[in-house]
Amino acid sequence: MDPSNAGSSSTGPSSRWNPTKEQLSLLESLYEQGIRTPSAEQIQSITKRLQAYGHIEGKNVFYWFQNHKARQRQKQKMDQQQMMMCGAVSSNNALNNVVAVNNLNNVDNAAADGAYFNRFYYHSPPPISPSGVAAVAGCALPLLPGPHSGKSSHNQILIFI
């Protein structure tokens, strides 16, 4: 029952995030605009916008971009292989795995994503306080590792979940 547990309802466990149509649409749109590894600020912004369409957290946006980038890449690679063994396709190609990707737009501008980032959060083992803090908890700290001089290293961090 209750198959429509899309977002933050009470009954729907849904251990993993499931993007709504709108969310996915916006994400893909951003991806095609060239965003590959969004910065923290970008992710925060995106997340906020997507929260209008349902429950979502920063890490979902993060993972989505990671996976999408990787899988677009391997899709293209597979297409190249298919291109190699082109011609002479045998009989029933209708039952081929649904890998009918139409990569007309090679959104592969390999450069231009000089976005450096890093990640770092932890699950604890299963049994922890079962309270119910539902929403997203943002935790932004100004800077943390190197309050030293300024050896040009990039150190500012910003956490969010």
Added chain:
Amino acid sequence: MDPSNAGSSSTGPSSRWNPTKEQLSLLESLYEQGIRTPSAEQIQSITKRLQAYGHIEGKNVFYWFQNHKARQRQKQKMDQQQMMMCGAVSSNNALNNVVAVNNLNNVDNAAADGAYFNRFYYHSPPPISPSGVAAVAGCALPLLPGPHSGKSSHNQILIFI
């Protein structure tokens, strides 16, 4: 000048963490006790203990365990290869690269590390508020993604830097 900028002195920028003898010692000890991918709580605890010996953050502990685990693994692999082409060692083996690892204790109990984790934090692009929050900022949130029922998924998170 000032060659002794080991830890949190003012002059030593040192863009990356450098473990002190004591820190390294404790870390290795814990590793040999079987800890391979410590949980958030463990990392917090370890970090606090190590902070007695100098500046260190949770992410350093995290990275240390990742790297150490991986590199122990590949050391053992290399040793296995050496074992394969054993016998008949040619002449001057004294000048061999200093890879004289004495892996008497194979700390490789491959199972028993059902520790799951994840990471997730971001740098922002270089120019950010140049204040000077020096110390470690802990940010522990009870749980965040799934306040839903309890589909056995492990969801509790806990951030720290």
Added chain:
DNA sequence: GCAAATTAATGATTTATTCAAG
């Protein structure tokens, strides 16, 4: 003895692979 130049270790980042929910 000491620095500049090289090499080896290792901290930090990025990419690829695997697991599992839907």
Added chain:
DNA sequence: CTTGAATAAATCATTAATTTGC
């Protein structure tokens, strides 16, 4: 079978050892 999530492997970058010429 798709894809979000989690883990491992590969890579990059910086620091410490070590070597070398003076």
